Amino acid sequence: MKLLPRRLTLRARLTLIYGGLFMIAGVLLLGLTYALFSQQIGKDRVIVRGIFQQTPAASPGPSGKPQPMAKELYVLNRDGDVLTGPDARQILDAQQSQVRSAATQSLLVQGSIALVLVGTLAAGFGWIVAGRVLAPLHRVTDTARRIAAAPAAGRGLHERIALRGPDDEVKNLADAFDTMVERLDHSFDGQRRFVANASHELRTPLTLGRALVEVAMHRKTASDDVRHLGETLLEINARHEHLINGLLALADSEKELGTRYPVNLADVTMHVVAQLSREAADAGVEVKTDAGDAPTRGDALLLERLVHNLVENGIRHNVEGGGGWVRVTSRTTGDHVEVEVTNSGPDVPPYEVEGLFKPFRRLGEDRVVGTRGAGLGLSIVRSVAEAHGGTAQAVPRVGGGLSALVALPVDLG
Secondary structure, eight states, rough: OOOOOOOOOOHHHHHHOOOOHHHHHHHHHHHHHHHHHHHHHTSSOSSHHHHHEEESSSSOOOOOSSOOOOOEEEETTTTEEEEHHHHEEEEEEEEHHHHHHHHHHHIIIIIHHHHHHHHHHHHHHHHHHHHHHHHHHHHHHHHHHHTTTTTSSSTTTEEEEEEEESHHHHHHHHHHHHHHHHHHHHHHHHHHHHHHHHHHHHHHHHHHHEEEEEEHHHHTOOOOHHHHHHHHHHHHHHHHHHHHHHHHHHHHTOOOOOEEEEEEEEHHHHHHHHHHHHHHHHHHHEEEEEEEOOEEOOHHHHHHHHHHHHHHHHSSSSOOOOOEEEEEEEEEETEEEEEEEEOSSSSOOHHHHGGGGGGGOOOOOGOOOOOOOOSSSHHHHHHHHHTOOOOOEEETTTSSSEEEEEEEOOOOO
């Protein structure tokens, strides 16, 4: 298989363009200089040491006037001999050929070497200049990557480029990027505030409604129908309260964590399993625990909610009629701590697993009937995990059920 060449960066391409243009201009200049030099040296000019001496004519001309004095060329060779006539012309031609050869060698060979050296130097300066010119673009790219690498949507939008410098195209691009990110940040903040405020506002009427129903049920004059209706209303009210608590937990988990404290997931696991033991017994589900040491740092309440949702999800979505099981494991693996919750239950299609981590997404009949939950359990798990710099994923188990795994950074301190 032929490997494709790696794509050149913009900085490298600019450097190649600078260097290539300089080399082309240098070659053209060198060729033009050689052509002009050849034209000039091809003229019949003497560039040797010679003597022109005038001698009187032997007889007067036909008109009786004396003829002009004749000119004769004398050339001194290296031995000091005086040469005249054809010998002098031969010496001149030989010296002219030597001058042409030396000039050609000096112009083409040494000029080419000088051109290569200067071209390399120009390419180096071009690389430095291109780096300085493209530095603002690298800053834009780095900021965009930090925002994209945020653990959840809406996080990292507080980042700004705040580019300083001349008002050019690059600064306009950076300012436009900052404006876009600022608007997105306001949008996500408004969404989180709305969810939190709406959830808080809904708590009061639900609490008041529950109190009124309980008062009506416990009257001495209350009939069986009233008591039965009250139990139904209380069940609906409890479901709504569970939904609101889930929305509040989801809104809290999407906030930036301030202070982080040491938390051992082994302790959290044991505490959560003890809390849910009655629910597991009522559902006929056996909970098996293997709480290994798993130190990390974060918000203890959010991490407790993470493990609680995993175990509760395993108990509620299990084998109908009892006889199921849930296995909860915490451990340290390399530079991560892990919590794994595996349960028996109905078969889960692999293409449905990722959708279970979305808010209000349920599987099968639970999409319509929400008696087992509000569809926020696994979405809260992933949100809390990402807020702590970790990951949450799940895979279907052979034979039915699900295996959910949460990995968080280990606390080495």
